[in-house]
Amino acid sequence: MRTVFFYIRTRRYGCFFCWAVWALLLGIAMPTAAQVPDTTVTPSAQPLAVVQDSGYVIVRNVAVSGNKKTRTSIILRELPIKPGDTVYLRTLAETLEAGRKQLLNTSLFLNVSANVKNWEGQQADFVYEVWERWYLFAFPIFKLADRNFNQWWVEQKRSLNRVNIGVKAFQDNLTGRNDDIYADVTVGYTQKFLLGYNLPYIDRKLRQGLGFVVSYSRNREINYISDFNKQQFFRQDDFLRRQFALGLNYTYRKAISTRHQVALNYYHESVNDSVALKNPDYLGGGRTEMGYLELSYRLNYIKADSWQYPLVGQSLYAEATRTGFGPLSGLEYFKFRVKGAKYWELARKTYGALSVLGQAKFSDKQPYIGMRAMGYGDDYLRGLEYYVVDATSYFIFKSTLRRELLNFKVHLPIVPKKFSNLPIRVLAKAYGDMGYGYARRVRNGMLNNRMLYTTGVGLDVVSFYDTCIRFEYSINQLGEKGLFLHAKLDM
Structure with missing residues (x-):
């Protein structure tokens, strides 16, 4: 591993600027398992030649499955495609993946798969299947009062007097509309009560x-x-x-x-x-x-x-x-x-x-x-x-x-x-x-x-x-x- 530093000195500040370039990073190529989370994109149920000849597909319906808690309207609101949209085949996989990642960005789901089904001529249904995560959590709090771990570990000598303990509870997706209610009760270095809600x-x-x-x-x-x-x-x-x-x-x-x-x-x-x-x-x-x-x-x-x-x-x-x-x-x-x-x-x-x-x-x-x-x-x-x-x-x-x-x-x-x-x-x-x-x-x-x-x-x-x-x-x-x-x- 070789690290190269560039030093710049200026008369005004009398300081140096260190810029590290880790050359080894650009050369490493290691085999990996499946990406996290998994990507499932099935662009066609028709023969490939038929799809390629058409050039584009018109979105007939956008459907969602797997959501038991989350309202379908909340999921559809996040998707970049709507019924009636035209999607060119050269960008079909990219469009499906953009919608899948956007649903993951809501933090409502563990995983999402995107598929195109029911091809009829130049029309098809876009289907997103979701795996919902746990939304209710209650767990003990053990939180350092200091600005970061090193300050507590080194400068404050790992003092337990500088630790907050308590209980944190939150219910995400409370009504299925991606709303959340949360509460903290802590004692120790700081005694604190907090209650909040977002709709x-x-x-x-x-x-x-x-x-x-x-x-x-x-x-x-x-x-x-x-x-x-x-x-x-x-x-x-x-x-x-x-x-x-x-x-x-x-x-x-x-x-x-x-x-x-x-x-x-x-x-x-x-x-x-x-x-x-x-x-x-x-x-x-x-x-x-x-x-x-x-x-x-x-x-x-x-x-x-x-x-x-x-x-x-x-x-x-x-x-x-x-x-x-x-x-x-x-x-x-x-x-x-x-x-x-x-x-x-x-x-x-x-x-x-x-x-x-x-x-x-x-x-x-x-x-x-x-x-x-x-x-x-x-x-x-x-x-x-x-x-x-x-x-x-x-x-x-x-x-x-x-x-x-x-x-x-x-x-x-x-x-x-x-x-x-x-x-x-x-x-x-x-x-x-x-x-x-x-x-x-x-x-x-x-x-x-x-x-x-x-x-x-x-x-x-x-x-x-x-x-x-x-x-x-x-x-x-x-x-x-x-x-x-x-x-x-x-x-």
């Missing part, structure tokens, strides 16, 4: 939806400030922080790939007096409580082979948010956020991906809780998991090269037949990230207001519902190296 379609045309979420949480320990790009924590026996949130959202989805959402959220934050004494800027101006209203518009566009673990396609997310209205103006700012990603198949079983994320917040003078930027949630550079960059504006660029190594199924005994085959895909990857975070005021921020670079190699293990476990060995511009474990998609 994607409330009209006959299946375009408009509504949802709500309400939550209350409290903590005895609080991240009250950052120093040298490290979170600093303060703990007492009394509860130091309490947060209440109530949110309502309206969605509009006319087509398949694009979704619009308007959300109105109310937040109320309160902290103990000792927090305001240690950092008067935590809520700003030495305050111990505040409430604020937030109004957001969000645009989601995705056209990819998989919405959960895309390898081919593109996606776009855009958000405009106004926080602070009248008396509910504990926080005040305008925020603009854009994230775009492009995914390619470069060669057989070899995939490339690029993504860019940018956020700007006005004004740039915010209290500490309004400065959360890189290192929180999914906004981080691979290789800088131990650090945070508090900022009002920032961008992150990521590039990844993936190569599929294995694709197989494992038979699980005892469990019901339709769940007994566990699909597993293993992909090797090389990656390089860069980013920049701007802050008007910093506290010993060695990573603020400067270009940041990281690179590395790793493995992704993908299974049911496109769940992904990532093993990554990264190096950052500080010269620090490490093995990192994640359980979410990296871009």
Whole structure:
């Protein structure tokens, strides 16, 4: 295995940019089992010569089978073909596969097969058979309170005091309309109650939806400030922080790939007096409580082979948010956020991906809780998991090269037949990230207001519902190296 690094030095930043190219990925060609999930496409029940001579087929009916819980109208709404459509034979297999993948992207089904039946002249029926998954889940919660596994394992020394335990329950597809209700009750590091419901379609045309979420949480320990790009924590026996949130959202989805959402959220934050004494800027101006209203518009566009673990396609997310209205103006700012990603198949079983994320917040003078930027949630550079960059504006660029190594199924005994085959895909990857975070005021921020670079190699293990476990060995511009474990998609 040979790794080539390109170093670029600039007088302005005094940093280097590491770009790793894993040449071996382009040369590996391993035999694999059937693709996950299986593809079943039967384009014709007529003699092949007859079909080829016709040139096209007219969709007489679109039929669905196998759905016991999901309403047929919900399934038909996701398909790109309708009765009366004309499909050219040269694109027939592609059209069937696009509909099959779109149904899998709803996360309602374990598998889908697509067939063309009942050929009569130039007309035929398109039939989709679905295998529904389990929709009701209730399971115990064992969740780390820290930002990622490595921070908990290394910096917090695997402390069980920093773990949340509880119960999570959710019923997907509650009424057969792809709606879901969910609830969390946790104790431990954070005591929290959460209840939410989403109904994607409330009209006959299946375009408009509504949802709500309400939550209350409290903590005895609080991240009250950052120093040298490290979170600093303060703990007492009394509860130091309490947060209440109530949110309502309206969605509009006319087509398949694009979704619009308007959300109105109310937040109320309160902290103990000792927090305001240690950092008067935590809520700003030495305050111990505040409430604020937030109004957001969000645009989601995705056209990819998989919405959960895309390898081919593109996606776009855009958000405009106004926080602070009248008396509910504990926080005040305008925020603009854009994230775009492009995914390619470069060669057989070899995939490339690029993504860019940018956020700007006005004004740039915010209290500490309004400065959360890189290192929180999914906004981080691979290789800088131990650090945070508090900022009002920032961008992150990521590039990844993936190569599929294995694709197989494992038979699980005892469990019901339709769940007994566990699909597993293993992909090797090389990656390089860069980013920049701007802050008007910093506290010993060695990573603020400067270009940041990281690179590395790793493995992704993908299974049911496109769940992904990532093993990554990264190096950052500080010269620090490490093995990192994640359980979410990296871009």
